[in-house]
Amino acid sequence: MKQEAIKIELIEWLQNLKDIETLNFLKVLKDSAIKNQDWFHDLSQEEKEGIERGLQDIKNGKTLSHEDMKAKYGL
Secondary structure, three states, X not given: OOHHHHHHHXXXXXXXXXXXXXXXXXXXXXXXXXXXXXXXXXXXXXXXXXXXHHHHHHHOOXXXXXXXHHHHOXX
């Protein structure tokens, strides 16, 4: 997918996004990129712990492929 198509897709998705947590996360990510710093430091403790749990799941093989998830939910 070309860069412009990706931008349009993201803009359309963002316009319809209602989840305040996701919006706040995206703002932190954007602001960190502007400041050229690691966005991880701007996350809440709960968000950091969630990321760490996810990394542990990957390490322990507790993950499903994208294809498996699509099949599971009939996508």
